Structures are given as structure tokens and as C-alpha cells.
Amino acid sequence: MLTEQGIRRYIKSDIDIIFLEESPSTNLEAKKIAGTTREGAVIFARRQFSGRGRIGRSFESPEGGIYMTMLVRPTDPVCLTMAAAVAVRRAMVDKLNLDPAIKWVNDIYWEGKKVCGILAEGALCKNELRYAAVGVGLNYQSPVFTGGLSAKAGSLYPDSQPPVSIDEIAAAMADQLYKALTNPSDPSIYREYREGSMLTGKRIVLMREGEPEATAIDVTPEGHLVVRFDDGRTEELYSGEVSVRAAEYPHTV
Structure with a gap:
């Protein structure tokens, strides 16, 4: 206690x-x-x-x-x-x-x-x-x-x-x-x-319409998650912008 x-x-x-x-x-x-x-x-x-x-x-x-x-x-x-x-x-x-x-x-x-x-x-x-x-x-x-x-x-x-x-x-x-x-x-x-980081190099699911999956490739010094989509585009995700679910860990929220 x-x-x-x-x-x-x-x-x-x-x-x-x-x-x-x-x-x-x-x-x-x-x-x-x-x-x-x-x-x-x-x-x-x-x-x-x-x-x-x-x-x-x-x-x-x-x-x-x-x-x-x-x-x-x-x-x-x-x-x-x-x-x-x-x-x-x-x-x-x-x-x-x-x-x-x-x-x-x-x-x-x-x-x-x-x-x-x-x-x-x-x-x-x-x-x-x-x-x-x-x-x-x-x-x-x-x-x-x-x-x-x-x-x-x-x-x-x-x-x-x-x-x-x-x-x-x-x-x-x-x-x-x-x-x-x-x-x-x-x-x-x-x-x-x-x-x-448990997400780097993993396939992830973005909880937003239109682009359900990407690969997490890095985290920036500002704490943004960098992801790469299947068409080659990259994007920095900001805290609070999306929820991310690791596709390889379906219980992860």
C-alpha cells in the first residue's frame, strides 16, 4: 500500500x-x-x-x-x-x-x-x-x-x-x-x-478515414510521429491529432 x-x-x-x-x-x-x-x-x-x-x-x-x-x-x-x-x-x-x-x-x-x-x-x-x-x-x-x-x-x-x-x-x-x-x-x-519507441518500423492504423495504414519510421525532437504511407508520402503526426493503433498489436490503443 x-x-x-x-x-x-x-x-x-x-x-x-x-x-x-x-x-x-x-x-x-x-x-x-x-x-x-x-x-x-x-x-x-x-x-x-x-x-x-x-x-x-x-x-x-x-x-x-x-x-x-x-x-x-x-x-x-x-x-x-x-x-x-x-x-x-x-x-x-x-x-x-x-x-x-x-x-x-x-x-x-x-x-x-x-x-x-x-x-x-x-x-x-x-x-x-x-x-x-x-x-x-x-x-x-x-x-x-x-x-x-x-x-x-x-x-x-x-x-x-x-x-x-x-x-x-x-x-x-x-x-x-x-x-x-x-x-x-x-x-x-x-x-x-x-x-x-515500440512503433518505429511497425505498421500502424491511423484512426481517420481515407488512409487507414502507414509505417511509423521515426519520432522528431518535438515529439511528432513520422509515418510513411504506401504511396511513399511522409507526414508528421502531432500529439492529439489522431489515435494510433499498432496493426501488429491489435489490442493496443
């Missing part, structure tokens, strides 16, 4: 920690305090009852997962989601000895199923980003998903003992997020994102 005491024991960064037993959404909680707290402040919740993903999708947030949001004031906000994905992957490699895949643009996959989602939201003032709330939800020891979700969503350790406690991996994620989100233009982030 995620605990504030345990997180504080393991965390190394000098950041403010807010711990909630339950919350509708840690992103919503973060927005409430955005103007009164230091950069890097992180909110953890043991459970969420209105968790949200991209395009307004809801997701299950039972106890056993890690639900957190970090507040940052980036000077270069373009690659925040990319930086967050790399940060989570780094924590999983370092603490769990896993090699998860990144699905463009904001999901982490393990053994063919989504185990982590990322949602970055911001507030503008006179066309300048005042702050960004970067939310992360990791299914660590969450129960096995049922129904339609069972083919798409997974949990790292639903019925087995993990190599480190949930508090230790949560603290490691916060440390890595703080490092990456406060310097998202670090060249290593782009390099590691490309290395971890």
Missing part, C-alpha cells in the same frame, strides 16, 4: 510532497495549488475516482497503483510528455530491471499491455505557459483488469511480489520526473525516447 512515510524515506529530490488517501484526480488537485507551491511539487493519491487520460478518456485507479502529478514551470514545454515517458521508463529500468516500451506519445507498455499513462496539462497567461501539471498513473500492484480492459491494460505485479516496494518505485519516479521535467530539452531524453 502506498504511504507518505515510505515515499519520504526513499525520495532524494528537494521537492514538496502532498499525499492524499483519495482524490478525484491528482491533476485537478495540482491545478488548485499551482500558484502557491514550488516547482517540482508532487501530489500522490492512493486512489482516484475520476482519473482522466488524453482526449477525456477515463481510467480505473484502484489501490495498488501509483497516481501522481508534478507541477513544473517549463521554459521549453514542447517535449514535456516525451520527458515524462522517459522518466518513468528510467525508473522502471533502474528499480525493476524491466525494459518497457513507449507508445507514442504518452503510454508505457509492458508485455504487450498498457501499464502506464501520462497526461500533461497547462495554463496559459498572455500566450505564455504559467505552469504544467504532468500526471502519471502506473499500474504497479493493481488487480487484474476485467472485461474489455483486460485485453488492453495490464499491471506489473498483480499477484506476485515486486522487487521493490510501491513506495520506493513511486519515489524513484518522482526523482526521475523532477530531473527530466525541469530540463526537457536534454538531448538524452530524445535519444532514449527513440530507443524505447
